[in-house]
Amino acid sequence: MPMTDSRTLYIHTIGCQMNVYDGEQIERMLAGRGYRPVAGPESADLVVVNTCAIREKAEQKVFSFLGRLARLKRERPGMMVAVGGCVAQQEGEKIRKRAPCVDVIFGTRSINALPGLLDAAEVTGRPQAELAMSPGEAAFVTARPPEAGAGPASAFVTIMQGCDNFCAYCVVPRVRGREVSKPPESTLAEIENLVAAGVREVTLLGQNVNAYCGGAGGCDFPELLARVNAVEGLRRIRFTTSHPKDLSEGLMAAFGRLDKLCHHIHLPVQSGSDAVLARMNRKYSRQIYMDRVAALRDHCPDIAITSDFIVGFPGESEADFEQTLSLMDAVRFDGVFAFNYSDRPGAPAARFRNKVDPAASSRRLERLLNFQKTVTTEKHAAMVGKVVEVLVDGPARKSAPQFTGRTFGNAIVNFTPEPADRMDQMDLMDRTDLMDQFRPGRRVRVLIEAAFAHSLRGKPEPREAKGEKSHAA
Numbered sequence: 184m185p186m187t188d189s190r191t192l193y194i195h196t197i198g199c200q201m202n203v204y205d206g207e208q209i210e211r212m213l214a215g216r217g218y219r220p221v222a223g224p225e226s227a228d229l230v231v232v233n234t235c236a237i238r239e240k241a242e243q244k245v246f247s248f249l250g251r252l253a254r255l256k257r258e259r260p261g262m263m264v265a266v267g268g269c270v271a272q273q274e275g276e277k278i279r280k281r282a283p284c285v286d287v288i289f290g291t292r293s294i295n296a297l298p299g300l301l302d303a304a305e306v307t308g309r310p311q312a313e314l315a316m317s318p319g320e321a322a323f324v325t326a327r328p329p330e331a332g333a334g335p336a337s338a339f340v341t342i343m344q345g346c347d348n349f350c351a352y353c354v355v356p357r358v359r360g361r362e363v364s365k366p367p368e369s370t371l372a373e374i375e376n377l378v379a380a381g382v383r384e385v386t387l388l389g390q391n392v393n394a395y396c397g398g399a400g401g402c403d404f405p406e407l408l409a410r411v412n413a414v415e416g417l418r419r420i421r422f423t424t425s426h427p428k429d430l431s432e433g434l435m436a437a438f439g440r441l442d443k444l445c446h447h448i449h450l451p452v453q454s455g456s457d458a459v460l461a462r463m464n465r466k467y468s469r470q471i472y473m474d475r476v477a478a479l480r481d482h483c484p485d486i487a488i489t490s491d492f493i494v495g496f497p498g499e500s501e502a503d504f505e506q507t508l509s510l511m512d513a514v515r516f517d518g519v520f521a522f523n524y525s526d527r528p529g530a531p532a533a534r535f536r537n538k539v540d541p542a543a544s545s546r547r548l549e550r551l552l553n554f555q556k557t558v559t560t561e562k563h564a565a566m567v568g569k570v571v572e573v574l575v576d577g578p579a580r581k582s583a584p585q586f587t588g589r590t591f592g593n594a595i596v597n598f599t600p601e602p603a604d605r606m607d608q609m610d611l612m613d614r615t616d617l618m619d620q621f622r623p624g625r626r627v628r629v630l631i632e633a634a635f636a637h638s639l640r641g642k643p644e645p646r647e648a649k650g651e652k653s654h655a656a
Contacts, residue, residue, distance in 0.1 A: 198235025234268035334380030336623035343389030393429035451491035455510030495544025563634035
């Protein structure tokens with residue numbers, strides 16, 4: 184018998200944007216069955232743990248959190264615990280050996296089965312699991328769209344599941360399966376529903392969006408972007424992640440052709456050494472990557488390029504690492520994510536010899552991050568005095584009168600509409616009008632006044648100010 188009475192739900196998400204998207208879909212799916220979200224697990228009737236297995240630390244966080252839930256469940260025996268995501272797919276029912284408090288386990292392509300699994304667990308009193316790798320459109324979550332006006336400024340939309348690249352360090356093909364693309368019609372319908380709910384920016388997600396091929400006609404990724412660009416009411420399009428080997432001329436040209444496509448690409452390189460790239464099975468060379476970067480900048484001179492790096496991959500020498508730093512110096516990335524290598528269960532690299540000493544790997548990571556901090560700070564400093572267009576996300580965390588958003592090039596901008604003393608003197612009507620001017624989804628032209636390593640700070644131009652729109656930064 185399905186559960187329809189009012190119950191409380193807490194979703195704990197660890198990992199990537201795709202997990203965030205899955206969590207949002209789960210929340211909407213369960214809302215139709217009477218679940219309302221709460222701020223923490225302490226008051227939840229159901230806790231859903233959305234897991235990540237891409238790095239060892241993320242997996243450790245999962246079992247640490249499950250340990251906390253076990254203690255809560257002893258105090259509240261009626262609470263149910265469901266575990267999904269990549270660790271669920273990787274470990275399956277073995278999770279219960281380490282965490283007997285878990286009632287339901289569901290795989291990366293079994294999210295649609297969650298309501299039925301919860302019903303079965305409640306009726307039978309026995310743990311339930313579903314780990315099938317659903318094919319085709321069944322691999323994607325089906326949830327009701329958000330209510331009109333209830334959407335945030337920005338939203339994620341998963342357009343692909345899985346990966347066919349089999350990089351030596353990666354477990355994604357094992358836990359997310361082989362590549363499958365959501366049909367373009369389904370993607371467009373989802374985006375149109377989000378726009379109707381107030382969303383003004385979407386980020387298209389996939390392990391390798393460049394390989395997207397959806398629908399009977401074989402719609403490729405540049406074509407999908409063009410169709411999304413035509414959605415009325417949508418203002419910005421982003422996507423992640425791209426594999427360099429599949430970065431086509433058509434996709435690069437889209438940055439100069441589509442007016443809503445943000446001038447930013449996340450293009451993971453992982454290493455600047457050809458020897459390391461070959462051991463990683465990345466299927467491109469340092470030179471090919473550099474050529475892709477040059478072509479991107481030919482098509483879109485102000486494009487922001489960010490990347491990923493793995494430091495200390497098995498067999499990486501000091502000379503290999505210096506090649507990584509020299510590539511960073513040549514490209515001058517706008518930002519990077521970098522991590523020490525860690526063995527992952529089932530990944531080929533876990534069997535590789537010549538593991539790098541952890542202390543040496545950590546020293547290299549620190550050097551890499553310090554180098555990038557200098558570059559990013561220099562790039563941000565060059566924006567001081569310029570006017571940029573910011574899509575407002577909402578109030579900044581630190582103080583209510585301060586707002587935050589992102590530029591067309593994905594730089595974070597915090598801005599204060601009025602001096603603090605003037606804000607304090609505003610009556611309720613004026614303050615309400617001000618908040619409306621800068622509500623999520625609004626576009627604001629901001630004069631950049633200060634630059635920091637991770638963000639910019641400025642003030643909005645007066646609404647009557649005229650001038651050419653800038654997509655800088």
